[in-house]
Amino acid sequence: xxxxxxxxxxxxxxxxxxxxxxxxxxxxxxxxxxxxxxxxxxxxxxxxxxxxxxxxxxxxxxxxxxxxxxxxxxxxxxxxxxxxxxxxxxxxxxxxxxxxxxxxxxxxxxxxxxxxxxxxxxxxxxxxxxxxxxxxxxxxxxxxxxxxxxxxxxxxxxxxxxxxxxxxxxxxxxxxxxxxxxxxxxxxxxxxxxxxxxxxxxxxxxxxxxxxxxxxxxxxxxxxxxxx
Numbered sequence: 001x002x003x004x005x006x007x008x009x010x011x012x013x014x015x016x017x018x019x020x021x022x023x024x025x026x027x028x029x030x031x032x033x034x035x036x037x038x039x040x041x042x043x044x045x046x047x048x049x050x051x052x053x054x055x056x057x058x059x060x061x062x063x064x065x066x067x068x069x070x071x072x073x074x075x076x077x078x079x080x081x082x083x084x085x086x087x088x089x090x091x092x093x094x095x096x097x098x099x100x101x102x103x104x105x106x107x108x109x110x111x112x113x114x115x116x117x118x119x120x121x122x123x124x125x126x127x128x129x130x131x132x133x134x135x136x137x138x139x140x141x142x143x144x145x146x147x148x149x150x151x152x153x154x155x156x157x158x159x160x161x162x163x164x165x166x167x168x169x170x171x172x173x174x175x176x177x178x179x180x181x182x183x184x185x186x187x188x189x190x191x192x193x194x195x196x197x198x199x200x201x202x203x204x205x206x207x208x209x210x211x212x213x214x215x216x217x218x219x220x221x222x223x224x225x226x227x228x
Contacts, residue, residue, distance in 0.1 A: 049127030109137020116202030140207025
């Protein structure tokens, strides 16, 4: 199940400029990381990713790594999946916020994701990288702002590709739901996963702050129980 795009039109703006800028920056940083840094990638990640053991011991990139880690990706599939999700959920969240408020919320969601990761896995030496914490925040924000929204989604049934319009609530709840059991296993059994499940959950729950970043008109519509 791969979300492709939201089916509704923007209400307040014509083009999601900040969403596109974030996608371009992520792609540029990944190109630099993979094709310029290349063999020295591990020291680079140690400095610019969020590694709980290094953060809490005052080593590594410190507060700077909170921002830089959001733009680092491990491989093309990691990047592609995150950029698809950023486009699908970011476009209309940006429309409700405006580009600069949207950017502020995006960075807040990523920060919240990293904070929860560091608190829960405080002894981990695994570098946390990727935009997925911030994107889970956008998914949660989308769900709060557009609870009836539908997402055009690629589904394979017996290798037959279908593109139905699926309610966003089912996509988001599925994506969040598959984080819970691995996150519990990490907490209770110290299981080792290549996916940062606690960062995903931290980003998702940061969506409760989205109302602080809405355009005044969108905020008024939300309070009056009118479609944002």
